[in-house]
Amino acid sequence: MALLFISHVDSPEDWKRAFGKFMPSLEVRAWPDVGRAEDIEVALVWRPPRESLLNLPNLKLIASLGAGVDHLLRDTLLPKGVPVTRFVDDDLTAMMTEYAVLHVLACHRRLPEYLDLQRRLEWRELPQPLARERRVGILGLGVLGGATARKLAEFGFQVAGYSRSPRSVPGVETFHGADGLKRILARSEILVCLLPLTPETEAILNKETLGALPKGAALINLGRGGHLVEPDLAALMESGHLSAAVLDVFRKEPLPLESPFWRHPRVIVTPHVASITNPESGARKVVANLERVRKGLPPQDQVDPSVGY
Numbered sequence: 001m002a003l004l005f006i007s008h009v010d011s012p013e014d015w016k017r018a019f020g021k022f023m024p025s026l027e028v029r030a031w032p033d034v035g036r037a038e039d040i041e042v043a044l045v046w047r048p049p050r051e052s053l054l055n056l057p058n059l060k061l062i063a064s065l066g067a068g069v070d071h072l073l074r075d076t077l078l079p080k081g082v083p084v085t086r087f088v089d090d091d092l093t094a095m096m097t098e099y100a101v102l103h104v105l106a107c108h109r110r111l112p113e114y115l116d117l118q119r120r121l122e123w124r125e126l127p128q129p130l131a132r133e134r135r136v137g138i139l140g141l142g143v144l145g146g147a148t149a150r151k152l153a154e155f156g157f158q159v160a161g162y163s164r165s166p167r168s169v170p171g172v173e174t175f176h177g178a179d180g181l182k183r184i185l186a187r188s189e190i191l192v193c194l195l196p197l198t199p200e201t202e203a204i205l206n207k208e209t210l211g212a213l214p215k216g217a218a219l220i221n222l223g224r225g226g227h228l229v230e231p232d233l234a235a236l237m238e239s240g241h242l243s244a245a246v247l248d249v250f251r252k253e254p255l256p257l258e259s260p261f262w263r264h265p266r267v268i269v270t271p272h273v274a275s276i277t278n279p280e281s282g283a284r285k286v287v288a289n290l291e292r293v294r295k296g297l298p299p300q301d302q303v304d305p306s307v308g309y
Contacts, residue, residue, distance in 0.1 A: 002039040003286070004056070006031040007046040007065055010277075015044070018283035026287070042290050044282075047071045053079055060293045061085065063286050065277050067092060067144060068224060069303050070197035084303045085289055089281045093147050096275035100148040100192055100222060103246040103268070104157070107190050107218035108134055112244035116265040131156040137188030139204075140195035140223065141167045141174065142309070144275070148194060160184050164200070164307075185212040190220065197224035198308030207232040211241065218244040222274045225250040234260050237267065248274040 003019065003026055005012045012030035019026050029035050031052065040056045046065035053062060054077055062084045064072055069086045072078060106112065110126050117124055134157050138149045141163040153159045153171040160173040162184045167174055175184045185191070191213060195201045205221065206229040213219075219242060221228050230251065236242045246268045247261060253272055261267045289299035303309060 001041055002027040002029050004029055004040045004043045006048040006052060010065060014279045018279035022283050022287040044286055050075055051077050061290055073305055073308055083299050085299050085301045086303055087277055088143055088301045091278045091281050092275050093143055096144045097147045097151050099274040101151055103220050104136060104152055104190055107244050112266040119265060134189055135187050136190045137184045139193045141169060145194040185209055189214055190218045192220045193223040193227055195223045196309035197226045202226050203229050210236050215241055216243045220246040222248050248272055
């Protein structure tokens with residue numbers, strides 16, 4: 001009985017130790033050391049190489065190392081009939097909420113602009129609205145987006161959220177559908193993207209949608225790099241339509257050195273660290289789901305490939 005671990009960014013040794021606590025009999029094999037393919041019952045992966053999950057005859061479960069599964073679903077050679085799960089965990093949610101709140105507050109208090117003034121040696125006060133006067137929009141009201149919206153509402157912000165289908169979040173105005181997207185963009189002075197990446201949301205942050213934000217708005221992209229058309233954001237920053245951006249995810253990672261975002265005075269770049277999967281929490285989840293599928297039960301947090309999450 002074995003687990004195949006595939007990730008170019010996570011330490012297999014950390015995960016081996018974590019699985020040792022919850023299922024000592026489970027052997028953890030790090031790609032490309034597959035060993036006997038017949039032994040592998042579960043694959044825990046982040047951006048696995050194409051075809052790497054084929055020819056595993058006893059594979060019962062494919063688990064994403066993160067909340068997103070677009071890196072899996074775009075592989076047309078994914079084994080048929082094997083359930084795929086995304087990672088949903090209180091620790092992951094708490095970290096994402098911390099990061100989102102940190103940067104909404106930074107944009108609200110105009111920190112990127114003050115850092116730009118500091119670099120230019122300018123001592124100047126900028127107009128500052130109160131939190132209750134500031135309109136924040138959240139794209140995506142799943143586990144992460146819903147938690148972020150609720151926390152920001154506690155600060156007194158006028159929070160609104162957008163989702164594919166109708167959702168209700170206490171203290172948060174909600175929108176859905178094409179008309180709802182237009183309405184939330186028009187009101188959002190700070191926009192946070194926490195959408196899943198699907199064919200419908202690919203390139204959703206483009207010159208039209210970002211241009212529909214109020215002049216001086218700020219963007220915080222914590223979803224996926226594929227949501228953002230990067231040249232469109234760069235142009236809107238240069239024109240002054242957008243005042244600041246916080247980017248944690250990119251179409252190409254690591255972010256190429258030639259990207260203008262590295263050097264833009266009002267863009268904050270972080271290396272896809274808004275929320276990081278904890279091996280102990282993750283191992284516990286994977287073991288529980290493996291036991292479920294062995295009993296013929298569906299795993300928790302199973303992905304519906306037809307909708308992409």
